[in-house]
Amino acid sequence: MTQQQTAGGDVRLTGISKTYGSFTAVHPLDLTVPQGSFFALLGASGCGKTTTLRMIAGLEEATTGTVSLGGRDITDLPPYKRPVNTVFQSYALFPHLDITENVAFGLRRRGVKSVKKQVDDMLELVQLGDFARRKPHQLSGGQQQRVAVARALINHPQVLLLDEPLGALDLKLRRRMQLELKRIQTEVGITFVHVTHDQEEAMTMADTVAVMNGGRVEQLGAPADLYENPRTTFVANFLGTSNLIEGQVVPSGSDLVVSAGGGTLTLPRERCSAPAADGGRILLGIRPEKISLAHADDAHTIADGRNRVTGRVVDSSFIGVSTQYVVESPAGKALQVYEQNIERDTRLVPGAEVVLHWNPAHSFGLDADQDIDAGAASVEDAA
Ligand SMILES: Nc1ncnc2c1ncn2[C@@H]1O[C@H](COP(=O)(O)OP(=O)(O)OP(=O)(O)O)[C@@H](O)[C@H]1O
Numbered sequence: 001m002t003q004q005q006t007a008g009g010d011v012r013l014t015g016i017s018k019t020y021g022s023f024t025a026v027h028p029l030d031l032t033v034p035q036g037s038f039f040a041l042l043g044a045s046g047c048g049k050t051t052t053l054r055m056i057a058g059l060e061e062a063t064t065g066t067v068s069l070g071g072r073d074i075t076d077l078p079p080y081k082r083p084v085n086t087v088f089q090s091y092a093l094f095p096h097l098d099i100t101e102n103v104a105f106g107l108r109r110r111g112v113k114s115v116k117k118q119v120d121d122m123l124e125l126v127q128l129g130d131f132a133r134r135k136p137h138q139l140s141g142g143q144q145q146r147v148a149v150a151r152a153l154i155n156h157p158q159v160l161l162l163d164e165p166l167g168a169l170d171l172k173l174r175r176r177m178q179l180e181l182k183r184i185q186t187e188v189g190i191t192f193v194h195v196t197h198d199q200e201e202a203m204t205m206a207d208t209v210a211v212m213n214g215g216r217v218e219q220l221g222a223p224a225d226l227y228e229n230p231r232t233t234f235v236a237n238f239l240g241t242s243n244l245i246e247g248q249v250v251p252s253g254s255d256l257v258v259s260a261g262g263g264t265l266t267l268p269r270e271r272c273s274a275p276a277a278d279g280g281r282i283l284l285g286i287r288p289e290k291i292s293l294a295h296a297d298d299a300h301t302i303a304d305g306r307n308r309v310t311g312r313v314v315d316s317s318f319i320g321v322s323t324q325y326v327v328e329s330p331a332g333k334a335l336q337v338y339e340q341n342i343e344r345d346t347r348l349v350p351g352a353e354v355v356l357h358w359n360p361a362h363s364f365g366l367d368a369d370q371d372i373d374a375g376a377a378s379v380e381d382a383a
């Protein structure tokens with residue numbers, strides 16, 4: 001692995017913002033992208049991802065703030081003087097030039113005479129060596145996309161910006177290209193800043209994900225960290241699915257005890273990102289795959305110390321690797337439960353009385369003064 005993690009080439013955004021008239025597309029933002037990392041900006045349509053990327057590229061003038069690269073302030077540099085290249089959703093290859101000449105374009109423009117070796121190396125990197133003499137229209141979407149990446153990388157940028165580069169591809173090809181791009185990034189060790197509205201894409205590819213909402217970064221972290229420890233309802237709902245149960249904090253010892261739907265649930269204090277005063281409202285979150293489902297007749301077999309909610313199955317869908325249940329309960333109208341398909345309990349059909357149970361340590365606590373559905377609709381919009 002050639003990846004370098006020295007601080008020398010970090011991209012640093014300081015108080016950067018963008019307003020169009022009275023509309024703020026990006027609120028003042030502080031962000032550091034470590035050199036050599038794969039960084040994703042994730043968020044729903046219109047949240048300010050492209051605007052942020054364009055400010056890094058110099059294609060958009062920032063209203064306030066600065067952009068620096070490796071400690072050098074590049075805020076006032078024109079785009080072509082920044083050691084940064086961008087790959088857009090529409091690859092905009094030159095249709096009349098073959099693949100070699102498309103990739104060689106940046107070198108030729110800078111007056112480089114012998115391009116063959118570098119172009120060959122690039123085509124090998126993106127595994128298109130056999131396609132050198134074809135025209136863009138003779139390639140598939142994924143192949144064209146790789147040409148676009150090669151064309152940008154041949155300029156040896158310090159940072160490659162990718163704005164929804166896989167948006168035009170069908171799902172299967174998209175998944176393959178995600179792995180391919182990740183491989184290329186690891187091989188060249190260049191910083192990638194990747195914009196996407198697809199949470200799965202961001203999680204598969206990136207070392208660090210910044211979740212944006214309404215022109216702000218709501219939370220930033222490694223994919224697993226964001227998924228396991230969401231701090232807002234938006235992040236909890238936008239990144240995968242979360243059950244959010246509203247309850248009241250009851251006075252207790254070390255762990256928080258939350259009363260909800262006529263029962264009580266345990267929430268480790270360190271798993272709670274909200275101020276949790278006794279008597280105050282709180283949202284207890286639990287991911288669908290962390291919940292086990294027992295038929296009510298088997299309730300006595302559930303181990304002590306687990307959180308329990310009783311309810312009734314209202315819907316179940318068998319999707320091969322798992323079965324997804326919707327359970328109605330006093331604690332929540334439509335709790336989602338994903339059961340891995342190992343041994344299916346045939347009694348778990350709509351109408352069945354069930355007990356949902358989980359390890360309290362998998363619960364997370366959120367401030368109840370938020371829209372409980374924030375981020376949930378955006379996922380459907382993006383699909
Ligand atoms: N030139 C402009 N003038 C006015 N408003 C603009 C301009 N460009 C962008 N906006 C607004 O700024 C907001 C952020 O736009 P941006 O393109 O950054 O969103 P995005 O997160 O990239 O969305 P998408 O996923 O749809 O590409 C949007 O509400 C958009 O309408």
Ligand SMILES: [Mg+2]
Nearest residue numbers: 049050051163
């Ligand atoms: Mg965009």
